[in-house]
Amino acid sequence: MQDPQLAAEALALLPPDVATSPLFSADLAPVPPLRRTWNTYAFAALWISMCHCIPTYTLAGDMIAKSHMTWWQALLTIGVGTVIVLGPILLNAHPGTKYGLPFPVLARASFGAVGANVPAMLRALVACGWFGINTYFGGEGVSAVITTIWPGWETLGGGAAILGYPLPHFIAFMIFWGLNVWIIFRGMDAVRIFENWAAPLVLVMAAVLLAWMVAKAGGFGAMLSQPSQFATTSDFLLVFFPWVTGVVGFWSTLALNIPDFTRFGRGQREQQLGQTLGLPATMILFSAMAVVITSSSQAVIHGVPPEKLWDPVQILAYITSPTPPGTLTEPLLASTATRVIVALVSVFGVGVASISVNIAANVVSPANDIANLAPRKISFKLGGLITAIAGAVMLPWKLVGVGVIDWLIAYSALLGPIAGIMIVDYWVLRRGELDVAELYRPAGKHAGVNPVALLAMGAGVLPNIPGFLEAVKLVDSVGAFWHWVYVFAWFVGFLVAGAVYFVGMRSKIPAAAARAAQ
Numbered sequence: 001m002q003d004p005q006l007a008a009e010a011l012a013l014l015p016p017d018v019a020t021s022p023l024f025s026a027d028l029a030p031v032p033p034l035r036r037t038w039n040t041y042a043f044a045a046l047w048i049s050m051c052h053c054i055p056t057y058t059l060a061g062d063m064i065a066k067s068h069m070t071w072w073q074a075l076l077t078i079g080v081g082t083v084i085v086l087g088p089i090l091l092n093a094h095p096g097t098k099y100g101l102p103f104p105v106l107a108r109a110s111f112g113a114v115g116a117n118v119p120a121m122l123r124a125l126v127a128c129g130w131f132g133i134n135t136y137f138g139g140e141g142v143s144a145v146i147t148t149i150w151p152g153w154e155t156l157g158g159g160a161a162i163l164g165y166p167l168p169h170f171i172a173f174m175i176f177w178g179l180n181v182w183i184i185f186r187g188m189d190a191v192r193i194f195e196n197w198a199a200p201l202v203l204v205m206a207a208v209l210l211a212w213m214v215a216k217a218g219g220f221g222a223m224l225s226q227p228s229q230f231a232t233t234s235d236f237l238l239v240f241f242p243w244v245t246g247v248v249g250f251w252s253t254l255a256l257n258i259p260d261f262t263r264f265g266r267g268q269r270e271q272q273l274g275q276t277l278g279l280p281a282t283m284i285l286f287s288a289m290a291v292v293i294t295s296s297s298q299a300v301i302h303g304v305p306p307e308k309l310w311d312p313v314q315i316l317a318y319i320t321s322p323t324p325p326g327t328l329t330e331p332l333l334a335s336t337a338t339r340v341i342v343a344l345v346s347v348f349g350v351g352v353a354s355i356s357v358n359i360a361a362n363v364v365s366p367a368n369d370i371a372n373l374a375p376r377k378i379s380f381k382l383g384g385l386i387t388a389i390a391g392a393v394m395l396p397w398k399l400v401g402v403g404v405i406d407w408l409i410a411y412s413a414l415l416g417p418i419a420g421i422m423i424v425d426y427w428v429l430r431r432g433e434l435d436v437a438e439l440y441r442p443a444g445k446h447a448g449v450n451p452v453a454l455l456a457m458g459a460g461v462l463p464n465i466p467g468f469l470e471a472v473k474l475v476d477s478v479g480a481f482w483h484w485v486y487v488f489a490w491f492v493g494f495l496v497a498g499a500v501y502f503v504g505m506r507s508k509i510p511a512a513a514a515r516a517a518q
Contacts, residue, residue: 006035010100015437023113024440025375027383028368031100031263038264043274045200046261046360050254051282052202053357054137054312054350055130055404059250060287061294061310062404067239068229071291075284077240081247082283088255088419088494089279090272095426096259097271099436103257103365104372107418108439108446110425110501115449117373118457119418123256124366126411128387130253131362132396134354135180137313139173141350144317146172148343151322165397176351177392180358184367184384202356203286205349209312210289213296216332221295242487246405249412249490251279255419257365303327316346363387406471409489413468416490417460420498421453429505452504460497464489 007026011019018024063074095106103123107116146153146168157167165173214220230236258275265271290310297309301318303326308314318325319332320343333339367383378386399407426432438444466478467486477483485492 006032009035014440018437018440021440021442022374022376023108023442025371025379027371027380028102028105028375030105030436033100036097036100036264036266038261038270039266040270040274040277043261043265043271044278047275047278048200048282049202049353049356050360051279051286051357052206052353053134054354055133055250055357056283056286057290057312058310059247059404060290061307063239063243064223064291065307065310066403067243067405069236069239069243070226070228071224071288071295073228073236073240074291075287077243078247078287079280079284081244082251082280084244085248085251085255086276086279088423089251089258089275091423091427092255092419093258093262093265093271093275094268094432095434096262097265097268098432099434100263101259101434101436101439102263102368103259104369105439106259106426107422109430109434110421110450111453112448112450113439113442113444113446115453117369118454119256119422120369120372122414122418123253124369124387126253126415127362127366127369128390129394129396129399129407129411131180131358131366131387131391132394133400134358134362135177135391136173136396136400138176138180138351138354138358139169140313141316141347141354142176143169143172144313144320145343145347147317148320148322148339163395165395169397173392173397176354177388179351180355180363181385181388183355183359184363184388185381202349202353205345205352206286206289206293209316209346210293210296213293213300213315217296217299219296219299220292221297221299223291223295223298242405242409245412245488245490246408249408249415252412252415252419252490253365254361256415256422257368260364260368261360300332301325301328313350316343316350320346362391366390409486410468410471412490413461413464413486413493416493417457417497420460420494420496421456421501424498424502425453425505428502452501452508456497456501456504459500460493460495463492463496 004026007029009032010029011024013030013032060071060074060078063069063077064071069077092106095101096103099106104116104120107119110116111119143153153168155168156171160167162170228236230239262271290312293312293315294309297315298306301309301315304318320339322331322336322339324330325332331339333342363384366387367380370383370386371378371380426434435445438446441447463482463485466475466482467489469475470478470483471486
């Protein structure tokens with residue numbers, strides 16, 4: 001959250017009328033150049049901490065366990081998808097650094113001052129879902145460590161459940177939820193500090209788990225030597241393409257709201273280099289660590305469903321449990337004191353990983369997006385609290401049961417068109433030039449709603465609707481063409497919406513000029 005002094009400095013660089021505009025607030029004000037302090041490491045650390053999360057850890061697992069890829073095919077897919085999505089991330093990051101603008105204010109340039117609430121709230125809705133999912137994983141970690149210290153925790157309440165979630169797990173979820181809210185109320189500066197120290201810590205803790213599991217297994221496990229299950233390259237591509245879209249969808253959220261962070265950047269070089277160094281390498285490295293940990297754990301923990309070993313919280317629960325997991329005859333850690341210490345350290349690592357991605361990826365954006373609905377009435381803190389409440393109300397313990405690939409592709413069909421419109425607007429039509437003051441004027445040239453943007457967005461979503469209906473099993477089959485359109489949902493939406501917006505605005509601009517000349 002920005003302080004009043006920062007807002008005053010921003011207003012000193014803007015026309016006087018902006019100060020009384022209902023579209024202006026301290027939280028949504030452009031960051032003055034002297035206040036832009038994030039360096040290359042800050043941006044690299046941001047991405048490192050966001051990538052070191054449970055959903056990233058399980059991403060390769062879903063590819064291997066459910067789509068039957070080998071470890072290297074999964075890492076290749078993750079690498080390709082991450083490099084692709086880095087493109088729109090860097091393109092939308094540029095105006096944030098150049099003008100100090102957050103995502104919802106930048107969206108006013110293309111969608112209009114009122115219309116910007118449409119892409120902002122769609123982005124916020126997805127963030128609320130992810131907030132709940134990451135809080136669920138963190139809560140499961142809390143529950144696991146309490147069980148290690150107090151085995152009777154799991155039977156607390158005698159089987160009672162709240163909204164389908166066992167009572168002890170629900171309590172652990174709310175404990176972790178409260179910790180997230182506390183950090184939200186510390187503001188944006190706390191986010192930067194937290195991300196800076198969380199990034200290396202999570203990596204070190206993951207490396208320790210990897211080393212221990214490999215040593216216990218006496219090697220990397222059999223998974224790394226398994227041959228490909230695809231008879232031909234074409235067979236592999238049938239699963240490769242949907243997962244590339246899924247990986248793009250994984251970070252398509254940040255491809256929109258990355259200006260929320262780059263507005264604090266010292267310069268374009270710092271944010272571009274930091275993001276390029278931080279995102280692709282970390283995604284591949286952390287996914288590779290997940291593969292090795294899971295492979296070696298399969299050689300150590302017998303008699304446990306393989307899919308459970310793709311969840312690091314489950315692995316840590318098995319390691320610290322006083323009861324031998326699966327078909328083992330004794331606990332993995334013999335000493336009670338050792339189990340408690342390892343459990344505490346483990347839940348700290350899981351907690352840091354979940355909070356770091358939650359605050360950065362799933363709070364900053366929706367807090368700004370919700371604040372954009374009524375800038376003078378809704379602060380960053382209130383927007384963050386609304387996000388946290390919505391994330392819990394979405395019942396994430398049920399949401400995690402949805403297939404990962406289905407979730408990723410479905411919301412990428414909504415976010416791809418927004419990215420296409422914003423990039424075409426800023427880079428192609430405006431050539432990187434914005435009138436910042438106009439973005440805060442309710443009666444300015446961006447007043448109201450830009451119907452061209454909404455039309456373009458609808459055009460980008462429309463081709464993906466048949467495939468979506470098939471994916472959620474509302475219809476049996478829509479044919480091969482529409483199925484494959486949906487496989488590339490983000491790309492189709494991006495290209496169609498971008499093209500429609502370009503044509504629509506090109507025809508709109510001459511018409512407006514002609515009316516002005518009359």
